[in-house]
Amino acid sequence: MGCSCSSKAAKIYGTSLKEAKHKHEVEELAELPVRAKDEELDLVTMVEISIKCSGLHVIDRFSSIDPVAYFLVEEEGVFEFKDRTEIQYKTTDPAFISTFKIAYSFEKQLRFKLDVYDSKNITGGEPNRNALIGTNVFTIHEIVCANQRSIAKPLLNPVIKKKDLGIIYVHSDEMSKCNEEVTMLWKVIEDKHKKAYVLKLLRSSDEEFIPVFQSESSVNGAWKPFSISLSHLCKEDNERPILAEVFEAKKSLKFTGKCLFSLSDIKNKKFEKNLENAQGNTNLRLSLENFEIVEKHTFLEYVHGGCAISMIIGIDFTKSNGEPSHETSLHHINPEKPNEYIQAIKAVGETLQYYDSDKKIPVFGFGAKLPPKFDVVSHCFAINENIFDPEIEGIDDVLSKYTEVLGKIHLHGPTHFSEIIQKSVEYAESANVSQNRQQYFILLILTDGIINDLEETIDELAIGCNLPLSIIIVGVGNEDFSTMKLLDADVNPLFSKKHNKNVERDIVQFVPYKQFKGTPYALAKEVLYEIPEQVLEFMRLNNIRPGIVKHTIIRNGSKTFSPSATNSINANDYLIKEKMEFIEEAIKLGLSRPSVENTVNKGIYCKSFDLLTEMIENKNKPKPKSILKSSSGGERRKSVQVHLVGKNKNYCFMCQANLIDVILQDCGCEVVCSKCVQVIGKDCPSCSTTIVKWIKKNPQSRGFDKHRASVS
Numbered sequence: 001m002g003c004s005c006s007s008k009a010a011k012i013y014g015t016s017l018k019e020a021k022h023k024h025e026v027e028e029l030a031e032l033p034v035r036a037k038d039e040e041l042d043l044v045t046m047v048e049i050s051i052k053c054s055g056l057h058v059i060d061r062f063s064s065i066d067p068v069a070y071f072l073v074e075e076e077g078v079f080e081f082k083d084r085t086e087i088q089y090k091t092t093d094p095a096f097i098s099t100f101k102i103a104y105s106f107e108k109q110l111r112f113k114l115d116v117y118d119s120k121n122i123t124g125g126e127p128n129r130n131a132l133i134g135t136n137v138f139t140i141h142e143i144v145c146a147n148q149r150s151i152a153k154p155l156l157n158p159v160i161k162k163k164d165l166g167i168i169y170v171h172s173d174e175m176s177k178c179n180e181e182v183t184m185l186w187k188v189i190e191d192k193h194k195k196a197y198v199l200k201l202l203r204s205s206d207e208e209f210i211p212v213f214q215s216e217s218s219v220n221g222a223w224k225p226f227s228i229s230l231s232h233l234c235k236e237d238n239e240r241p242i243l244a245e246v247f248e249a250k251k252s253l254k255f256t257g258k259c260l261f262s263l264s265d266i267k268n269k270k271f272e273k274n275l276e277n278a279q280g281n282t283n284l285r286l287s288l289e290n291f292e293i294v295e296k297h298t299f300l301e302y303v304h305g306g307c308a309i310s311m312i313i314g315i316d317f318t319k320s321n322g323e324p325s326h327e328t329s330l331h332h333i334n335p336e337k338p339n340e341y342i343q344a345i346k347a348v349g350e351t352l353q354y355y356d357s358d359k360k361i362p363v364f365g366f367g368a369k370l371p372p373k374f375d376v377v378s379h380c381f382a383i384n385e386n387i388f389d390p391e392i393e394g395i396d397d398v399l400s401k402y403t404e405v406l407g408k409i410h411l412h413g414p415t416h417f418s419e420i421i422q423k424s425v426e427y428a429e430s431a432n433v434s435q436n437r438q439q440y441f442i443l444l445i446l447t448d449g450i451i452n453d454l455e456e457t458i459d460e461l462a463i464g465c466n467l468p469l470s471i472i473i474v475g476v477g478n479e480d481f482s483t484m485k486l487l488d489a490d491v492n493p494l495f496s497k498k499h500n501k502n503v504e505r506d507i508v509q510f511v512p513y514k515q516f517k518g519t520p521y522a523l524a525k526e527v528l529y530e531i532p533e534q535v536l537e538f539m540r541l542n543n544i545r546p547g548i549v550k551h552t553i554i555r556n557g558s559k560t561f562s563p564s565a566t567n568s569i570n571a572n573d574y575l576i577k578e579k580m581e582f583i584e585e586a587i588k589l590g591l592s593r594p595s596v597e598n599t600v601n602k603g604i605y606c607k608s609f610d611l612l613t614e615m616i617e618n619k620n621k622p623k624p625k626s627i628l629k630s631s632s633g634g635e636r637r638k639s640v641q642v643h644l645v646g647k648n649k650n651y652c653f654m655c656q657a658n659l660i661d662v663i664l665q666d667c668g669c670e671v672v673c674s675k676c677v678q679v680i681g682k683d684c685p686s687c688s689t690t691i692v693k694w695i696k697k698n699p700q701s702r703g704f705d706k707h708r709a710s711v712s
Contacts, residue, residue: 045300047104047144048173051085052095053116053155056133056166064090065118069168070127071100074111087119092166102140104174106299107528109351109521110140114168116155132157134165141354143172144300174300180230182263185290186215187222188246189272190283196249197256199223199286203234204241217249222289229296230263238264244286246275257282266291297546299532302539305547307438309355309535312427314420315341315383315402316447318367318413320479324406330448330477331411333403340476340513341446342399347520348444348472348527349395360391362427363398366420369410370605372618372688377412378606380419386603388579407653407676407685415449418456421471425460428467430574435544440468440535449479457487458503462496465505470534472527475512484510505541507534582607591616652676653685665693 051069058065068087072079088094102110113135121131134155143151149172155165188197196219202209212232215223234240239262247253257275265271271288274281303309322329332339338346353359366379382390383405392398424443431439451457464471473488475481487494488510494503509530516523539545579600586596586609595616604612652658658673667689672680677694684691 045104045174045298047102047140047300049100049102049112049143050096050171050173051114052093052169054093054167054169055164056092056094056116056155057160057162057164058092059118059160065092065133066090066120067092067094067133068117068119068122069094069096070115070117072113072115073102074113079113104140104144104300106532107351107525109524111137112140113137114170116166116168129159132159134160134168136168138170139354140172141351143170144174145303145354149173149304174298174304180236180293181227181296182230182233183225183227183290183292183294184288185222185225186244187287187289188218188275189221189285189287194219194221197221198247198249198253200245200247201228201233202243202245203232204243209243225290227294227296230293234263238262238267244275246284246286257284259286267293297536297539299535301546302438302535303355305438307440307535307547308357309352310427310439310441311349311352311356311361312424312441312443313345313349313361313363313398314380314417314424314443314445315363315365316367316415316445316476317365317409317411318415318448319411320413320415321411321448321477323411331406333406340517341402343520344446344474344476344513344523345399345402345444346395347523348474349398351524351528352442352444353395359394361393361395361398362390363392363401364390364420364423365405365409366417367411367413367415369412370608370611371408373614374410376606376608376611376614378608378611379416380423381606384603385605387606388575388582388600389603404680407680408683414452415447416453416456417445417447417451418453418460420445421457421460421464424469424471425464425467426574428464428469431468433468433542433544438544438547440470440538442531443469443471445471445473446476447473447484448475448477449481451483451487454483454486455497458494459496459498461487461494461503461508462499462501465503465507468535468538469507470531471508472531473508473510474523474527475510475514478514481510481512505534505537578607585609586612595619661696663695664689664691665695666691 049071053067053069056065056067066087066089069085070081071083071085073082074080083098083100085096085098088096100112102112104110115127115135116133117127117131118133119131122128134157136153136156138151138153143149150169152167152169154163155168157165186199188199196217198217199213199215200211201213203212204210213226213228215226218224230236234242241260241262243258243260245258246256248256255277257277259273259275261271261273266288268291271291273286275284275286276282317331321331324331324333326332327334330340349361353361363383365381365383368378368381370376370378370381381387383401384390384392385405385408392401421443424441428441431437431441433439461471473484475484487508489503489506489508493506495501496503509527511523511527513523516526583593583596583600586600587593589609591609591613596612599612599615599619604615650659652660652673652675653671658675660670660673662672662674662677663670664672664677664684667684667687669684669686669689671684671686674696680691683689
């Protein structure tokens, strides 16, 4: 079977028969991540940005404006000019024809700015602030995730002190590209001895060949089936020459032979060809056993088709982090210097939350002792104190709740991941993902060191790998992360003894935070890099296609950016069922129904009957009455002194650095300083009474300042 190649192809073929005349040495082939490069190219999508404005401000009401829009992209913190639209004449409602193109990738947080000018006031071709009507900043994530992939923002201008400067509308469209990929199964046929071989495919480009695929080593002559995009294999050119090279796998790869073909040679027909080397024909033949072209979908197609991306967060509250009151603690709270947990949550969460339709994030902690008695250690508790409603709205509230809970729990240990992963597995199972119910979960675990339940964690991963779930582990601090790297099984799959099977899909990505200190965008990029491919892999394995994309309606020659309702999927039914089962089980253990229902409905940290019993007992305890002397000589409630084990009762319970200088007016407790009272939340850390106001002591006397402030 001959190969139909052009004269240029023949020239390439002639030069390529010389052994190892490529840019790299043969020995490097075994480690070359050709497939990874292919995936990287496929996961970058070109997005087209179109804009229009309405109600633009006219400085001089007796004249008209000729608006033009400038497009600037943020590079290293500075917005750089890239392009501009055409000028629209005499209108306050321009719908610009010009569009802008951006390379979109899931892990990269790209920001751009749109400046709208009145072109009549631009002199010398350079825009100036006198010509500026208004401006605003956008991120690519907020646009591609918005309803109908459109977003509207008000125009802002620091010079013109006017609120109604107009509205700018931005719409995004994924640019069409080849979505086909080729699945092939190759086999080497030899007459005599069976040896181990490696196959490599290269695409012609000008007068050299570029590697596009490399197989594993195969002893039986047949390599595993593999898929590669048609664009990467041959640039969608049926006649472009493709070079197949076969190497004998020894300590280093030994070149054996090669042959040339094109896509048209192997499409819908049997293909078998002799391998040649510098000495001529070898005794080997290369045979294509299976060939199929299938449509390949992009990550954005699933997002636009209604696939909900839901984030879950797990935070390490083990003792190895250090007491939060100490400045060296990884959990130390300093408003001027956010700790590594806060920085990591912001960096990753601010990107992921754009893909979460309701922005509600379940957040769990592990490795802490819980109030009221601090006898119960939990490895999966809700930081908002309600395990049956653990969702927190938005990253800002997540960080606020994280700060609050530090003052209420005791760090303990050990470091267990299995319960947090099990909870995420339950979320993924409860979603019942199908063609018509598309959802994918991403668990972000932040931890400071060695995992103590590796075997149990692998058992949970063996279940989770078959579900719509990915796990990102960010290691904070400078401890040993060797077991985390083991979980990130990029080379050898993990094996579960309990389930007697491999973790079939690699769903774990580990990144040490210290490599990205001070560069949150770089951290987010590294952490989220593998997510789109993991989503696509799950969808392919389960034969789930993207939902139908709703296109923007064109009316009167302009684009209408009307939002559409989305079918959000949530875990409410699963959580309600869990809650009812927990209540009924507690009643069977002898606890009274009213006490159980009242306590659980108000919120409980975790599913622990011991904790439930403690909370009921603590609630039924009579609260001590207290009296304070007023500054005028009358009677006041007396402060309840809280004696904390291992704490100096004169110093703030939260920071242990400042003297107690406030009284919580609603309960009379003296437990915190005037700095920490701002972050304790709504409940007293001693008696759990709801706090509305506090009184600051006057250090110059035994009385009190008149200053009062509401506790946020």
